[in-house]
Amino acid sequence: MKTEPSRATASVPARDRLLSAAVEAFGELGYASTTTRDIASRAGMSPAAVYVHHAAKEDLLFAISHEGHREALEVLRSASASSTEPLARLHRMVHDFTDWHVRNSRIARVVQYELDALSSEHRADVAEMRHDIVNAVCEVLEAGANDGSMQVTSTRSTALAILSLSIDLVRWYKPGSSASADHLPGLHAALAVRMVAASAAS
Amino acid sequence: MKTEPSRATASVPARDRLLSAAVEAFGELGYASTTTRDIASRAGMSPAAVYVHHAAKEDLLFAISHEGHREALEVLRSASASSTEPLARLHRMVHDFTDWHVRNSRIARVVQYELDALSSEHRADVAEMRHDIVNAVCEVLEAGANDGSMQVTSTRSTALAILSLSIDLVRWYKPGSSASADHLPGLHAALAVRMVAASAAS
Numbered sequence: 454m455k456t457e458p459s460r461a462t463a464s465v466p467a468r469d470r471l472l473s474a475a476v477e478a479f480g481e482l483g484y485a486s487t488t489t490r491d492i493a494s495r496a497g498m499s500p501a502a503v504y505v506h507h508a509a510k511e512d513l514l515f516a517i518s519h520e521g522h523r524e525a526l527e528v529l530r531s532a533s534a535s536s537t538e539p540l541a542r543l544h545r546m547v548h549d550f551t552d553w554h555v556r557n558s559r560i561a562r563v564v565q566y567e568l569d570a571l572s573s574e575h576r577a578d579v580a581e582m583r584h585d586i587v588n589a590v591c592e593v594l595e596a597g598a599n600d601g602s603m604q605v606t607s608t609r610s611t612a613l614a615i616l617s618l619s620i621d622l623v624r625w626y627k628p629g630s631s632a633s634a635d636h637l638p639g640l641h642a643a644l645a646v647r648m649v650a651a652s653a654a655s
Numbered sequence: 656m657k658t659e660p661s662r663a664t665a666s667v668p669a670r671d672r673l674l675s676a677a678v679e680a681f682g683e684l685g686y687a688s689t690t691t692r693d694i695a696s697r698a699g700m701s702p703a704a705v706y707v708h709h710a711a712k713e714d715l716l717f718a719i720s721h722e723g724h725r726e727a728l729e730v731l732r733s734a735s736a737s738s739t740e741p742l743a744r745l746h747r748m749v750h751d752f753t754d755w756h757v758r759n760s761r762i763a764r765v766v767q768y769e770l771d772a773l774s775s776e777h778r779a780d781v782a783e784m785r786h787d788i789v790n791a792v793c794e795v796l797e798a799g800a801n802d803g804s805m806q807v808t809s810t811r812s813t814a815l816a817i818l819s820l821s822i823d824l825v826r827w828y829k830p831g832s833s834a835s836a837d838h839l840p841g842l843h844a845a846l847a848v849r850m851v852a853a854s855a856a857s
Contacts, residue, residue: 617823
């Protein structure tokens with residue numbers, strides 16, 4: 454699930470086609486109003502064929518949610534490991550996290566808005582990754598507070614506020630708006646650094 | 656949620672009960688899965704009585720969404736008028752906007768997550784208020800850039816990022832979590848000021 458779903462084509466593996474079709478249907482109709490038939494027809498498959506891959510539409514939502522969270526977490530961790538300097542690490546993390554949300558805004562929107570539709574077992578799986586995402590930011594804020602490069606009051610709430618810059622763009626961002634796509638990652642990264650950088654005067 | 660003064664006095668309590676019941680039902684079940692019967696039973700009314708006040712559940716969603724946006728916009732405008740100093744105005748705006756979202760997180764969550772369920776006419780009404788909300792923040796950022804108290808690159812994207820601090824809390828905030836309720840408004844206000852304040856060195 455590297456890129457936003459496009460119309461299903463025969464050359465794409467069936468599972469990928471199904472996930473893309475499900476993102477499209479959940480995004481347009483809402484999860485509750487989407488039927489297995491809606492997803493099947495968008496994927497160019499029979500409803501019976503859908504069940505070969507996924508027992509129910511909740512399984513599709515979970516697959517989308519699990520992979521989306523796993524990718525987003527991987528983006529943050531890899532950015533976090535890109536430097537030893539806390540402000541540089543934070544800059545890269547916010548840059549790449551916003552970039553991921555810009556490129557995957559439809560997936561991210563479904564994942565965020567339909568979280569309550571997951572079974573409790575599946576929700577627990579996703580909750581663990583969401584916890585790890587917040588912790589990845591907390592860790593760099595603590596490193597910055599420790600070496601004096603950052604001034605942080607309330608680590609966890611500040612981490613949540615920083616993540617909000619990237620995550621909340623799925624509420625208003627229109628996929629394909631290339632001007633935003635180009636400047637948002639750099640802008641958000643700079644804003645996040647200003648939020649916590651120790652002032653030059655201190 | 657405040658009631659509209661123009662409504663007949665006798666109908667006010669019933670209408671309030673209905674809106675509260677609708678927020679509760681939409682929040683728990685999702686808009687698409689909620690029936691008029693669900694709302695009626697939570698409000699202690701018959702389904703027929705619901706129709707006396709609102710023709711359909713979309714009317715209830717619109718009433719919730721319209722009043723929520725109107726209140727949130729009023730909070731921002733009143734905070735914006737509280738000072739002539741741009742950084743002080745921004746601090747108060749973000750403080751009060753976050754405070755409103757903390758106190759109305761269930762309403763705000765329904766309003767944000769179910770925007771696509773509104774009719775196109777109702778969505779246009781709400782879109783105008785959302786536009787005004789972004790513009791209220793743009794205006795104070797422009798004032799700060801003009802008098803040199805702020806350094807702002809990309810006014811509109813920065814306004815959206817600042818609003819995200821308050822709006823995105825409805826995604827994770829649990830109503831009744833009093834520790835967050837107490838410190839989030841002040842924290843978000845301070846973070847927003849740091850995002851745009853002209854550095855002491857310049």
